[in-house]
Amino acid sequence: MNIIEELTQEVIGKKEYYKLKRIAEIIGNNVLEGNKMARLPYTFNEIEAYADQLEASNILVLVEAGTTRVTLDWGLAN
Structure with a gap:
């Protein structure tokens, strides 16, 4: 794998990490x-x-x- 491919994969991984972090922050808040x-x-x-x-x-x-916007609901599931 060349450096461009490695950097691209790293950026994609970080975007997914920050997306998950943002979802967790929204739920927590x-x-x-x-x-x-x-x-x-x-x-x-x-x-x-x-x-x-x-x-x-x-x-x-x-x-x-x-x-296709998403709403999370943790009140109905209980």
Whole structure:
């Protein structure tokens, strides 16, 4: 693998890490505020890889028709 490919893979990995970190921050902040739902700044396509993991943690992934924007709901799952 050449240096460009290595750097590209590293950037992609960091973007995914920061996306997961942002999702965790959104959930954490909303839990602290007493909310049971949070809208993510991502479309379903952007977080599809994590949907099963979220639902396994009793966090429902709701997708808005038309926009495919995602709302997480941890209140309904309980």
